[in-house]
Amino acid sequence: MGNWVVNHWLAVLCLVAWLGLNVFLFVHAFLKYEKDDKYYYTREILGFCSRTLRKSLDHNLTFHKLVAYMICIFTAIHIIAHLFNFERYSRSHHVTTITLASVLSSLHHDKEGGFWLNPIQSPDMTVLYVTFTTIAGLSGVIITIALILMVTSSMEFIRRHYFELFWYTHHLFIIYMVCLWIHGLGGIVRGQTEKSMNESHPHKCAQSFEKWDDHDPDCKEPQFEGHPPESWKWTLAPVALYIFERFLRFYRSQQKVVITKVVMHPSKVLELQMKKHGFSMEVGQYIFVKCPSISFLEWHPFTLTSAPEEDFFSIHIRAAGDWTENLIRVFEQQNSLIPRIEVDGPFGTASEDVFQYEVAVLVGAGIGVTPFASILKSIWFKLQHSDHKLKTQKIYFYWICRETGAFAWFKDLLTSLEQEMEESGKVGFLNYRLFLTGWNSNIAGHAALNFDKATDILTGLKQKTFFGRPMWDNEFSTIATTHPKSVVGVFLCGPLTLAKSLRKCCHRYSSLDPRKVQFYFNQENF
Amino acid sequence: MGQIEWAMWANEQALASGLILITGGIVATAGRFTQWYFGAYSIVAGVFVCLLEYPRGRRRKGATMERCGQKCMTTVVKLFGPLTRNYYIRAVLHLLLSVPAGFLLATILGTVCLAIASVIYLLAAIRGEQWMPIEPRPTERPQVGGTIKQPPSNPPPRPPAEARKKPSEEEAAAAATGVGGGAQVNPIPVTDEVV
Numbered sequence: 001m002g003n004w005v006v007n008h009w010l011a012v013l014c015l016v017a018w019l020g021l022n023v024f025l026f027v028h029a030f031l032k033y034e035k036d037d038k039y040y041y042t043r044e045i046l047g048f049c050s051r052t053l054r055k056s057l058d059h060n061l062t063f064h065k066l067v068a069y070m071i072c073i074f075t076a077i078h079i080i081a082h083l084f085n086f087e088r089y090s091r092s093h094h095v096t097t098i099t100l101a102s103v104l105s106s107l108h109h110d111k112e113g114g115f116w117l118n119p120i121q122s123p124d125m126t127v128l129y130v131t132f133t134t135i136a137g138l139s140g141v142i143i144t145i146a147l148i149l150m151v152t153s154s155m156e157f158i159r160r161h162y163f164e165l166f167w168y169t170h171h172l173f174i175i176y177m178v179c180l181w182i183h184g185l186g187g188i189v190r191g192q193t194e195k196s197m198n199e200s201h202p203h204k205c206a207q208s209f210e211k212w213d214d215h216d217p218d219c220k221e222p223q224f225e226g227h228p229p230e231s232w233k234w235t236l237a238p239v240a241l242y243i244f245e246r247f248l249r250f251y252r253s254q255q256k257v258v259i260t261k262v263v264m265h266p267s268k269v270l271e272l273q274m275k276k277h278g279f280s281m282e283v284g285q286y287i288f289v290k291c292p293s294i295s296f297l298e299w300h301p302f303t304l305t306s307a308p309e310e311d312f313f314s315i316h317i318r319a320a321g322d323w324t325e326n327l328i329r330v331f332e333q334q335n336s337l338i339p340r341i342e343v344d345g346p347f348g349t350a351s352e353d354v355f356q357y358e359v360a361v362l363v364g365a366g367i368g369v370t371p372f373a374s375i376l377k378s379i380w381f382k383l384q385h386s387d388h389k390l391k392t393q394k395i396y397f398y399w400i401c402r403e404t405g406a407f408a409w410f411k412d413l414l415t416s417l418e419q420e421m422e423e424s425g426k427v428g429f430l431n432y433r434l435f436l437t438g439w440n441s442n443i444a445g446h447a448a449l450n451f452d453k454a455t456d457i458l459t460g461l462k463q464k465t466f467f468g469r470p471m472w473d474n475e476f477s478t479i480a481t482t483h484p485k486s487v488v489g490v491f492l493c494g495p496l497t498l499a500k501s502l503r504k505c506c507h508r509y510s511s512l513d514p515r516k517v518q519f520y521f522n523q524e525n526f
Numbered sequence: 527m528g529q530i531e532w533a534m535w536a537n538e539q540a541l542a543s544g545l546i547l548i549t550g551g552i553v554a555t556a557g558r559f560t561q562w563y564f565g566a567y568s569i570v571a572g573v574f575v576c577l578l579e580y581p582r583g584r585r586r587k588g589a590t591m592e593r594c595g596q597k598c599m600t601t602v603v604k605l606f607g608p609l610t611r612n613y614y615i616r617a618v619l620h621l622l623l624s625v626p627a628g629f630l631l632a633t634i635l636g637t638v639c640l641a642i643a644s645v646i647y648l649l650a651a652i653r654g655e656q657w658m659p660i661e662p663r664p665t666e667r668p669q670v671g672g673t674i675k676q677p678p679s680n681p682p683p684r685p686p687a688e689a690r691k692k693p694s695e696e697e698a699a700a701a702a703t704g705v706g707g708g709a710q711v712n713p714i715p716v717t718d719e720v721v
Contacts, residue, residue: 087559
């Protein structure tokens, strides 16, 4: 637990501050409606009233989800509270005796000027009617339905397997924002006007409500007003930022991208090498790619597999769904024209930090090796140019894969790296392990037969392929004993279950003494 | 969008609608709103919808992640056969269930959400989708050492064919200390090590 706090203290601090601010604002607004004299008569009918506060601050995915959950919770509270309000407003028309509430409810409905308190204008009106004929009610229903549709299509299951459904449904947020802004236009939540408070303050006049229509100069009938909508004040800045970002993406996409090379690798992996004017990248960054001839609206993220030192940038695309399969098919037809590609980015991820650590542990599962391809290539270039600014002393690279076919395109890189290490005499710099998890007894038998050969039968590399999954406890304890005083960065691009075990190992093998070995876990995931 | 299984989204939507119906129903009943008996109906309908929709169906391609603890509900839902398999029936059922909750403001949200789920189920049914239960895959790998009960009875090096034609007791006794023969007695103990 102590290690977890040390690793995440900044995120925790921000979260606590944000939650604290939310709680404070909620309580502040709540107390305003509970205690302020302006709402004395409002409280009379309603008992109490609550207001929701929603802020949309999009920072990153986790925060976005947290905000979404808060919106859902507050929406539920808001709706339930207003349900009670409407019920009580409705009931105050139907009481048999004359009470303060019933008198208040019948005030001002026949005159012009809108000084009424009870939005339900007459005893015959049902709450359903009021809901669907007022701006607040109708917009409320619309935005709640939009919210529910967005939430159900954002469930992990739908997102992972039917991404386009999630992506298109999520654009309902436009309806959500617009209706949210107009939600408060009706001014249904009301308080006494300033003028009316001066003439007949509730503390003075509330008891004598039966005499209000006797033209008593001391206590006249109170007059009420709503206030203008306020949601837009909270959401205007983030919405402006979002619009600006979309516009920026559109502007960037209009710039020309030249495809210099197309390589079809086995296992349906397509490599695209491209050039774009003014494009500069760091290791492990990703770009968003759009192909208008396949889909006009979809942008898909891909990690860059080229090093910053190269004069082109490249991505490796695996067939994993509609869009990618269509793209690969289009490029496979060599006789047709090459389709236009639009690129937005590059955007940074945790891989940029690799060179900040003395010792780096890189773990890539399957196609998740792509950010590390970029890093390893960059290392090769840096070694060639004897870059002494490299902080990294040692790299442990783990590639976990299910089938051998996917190795092929990466094999060349590893072979050349092996050669480079030998030539420059830095054999110990890069320590890599390849794990084949989809093995069967056939492959294992074959490997056992060729045990004595110098190179691996599957990959031709000097480092033998391991079968099965790595035993992380062993690996981490070996690293911890080999580097007892270093700060080790662990980088993963792979599934969540692997992230959990790696995170656990990081916490377990980091010593509590900050001078001794420390493991820091960084994950990137799309 | 070609590979979308609408039923999966309809399932999520229906489950959410069930929860909303329950919540709205509780608010209406607890607050004793006018016509609160619609709220009571809404709770019952919501619970029924949740139970029906909780077991997730199997995807057409690839593995499907089960919801936590859905196994027992899967067996119950499977029992009804075509009634639960067919999405037309589900679409109509949800539409009918949603109507009575529409009379009360507290539960009308549940009505609309369930009606939307019904429409999506209709779309799924038109595209020929069906509810298939997630069955646990039978474990294929038997114990590696399980089939080895006895070491081979006549391992090499074997004596030439003539010697094997007449196994007599003296030969068997003589062979016991040496090579070949009938039942093999191992010179060093053999253990079955299962890794």
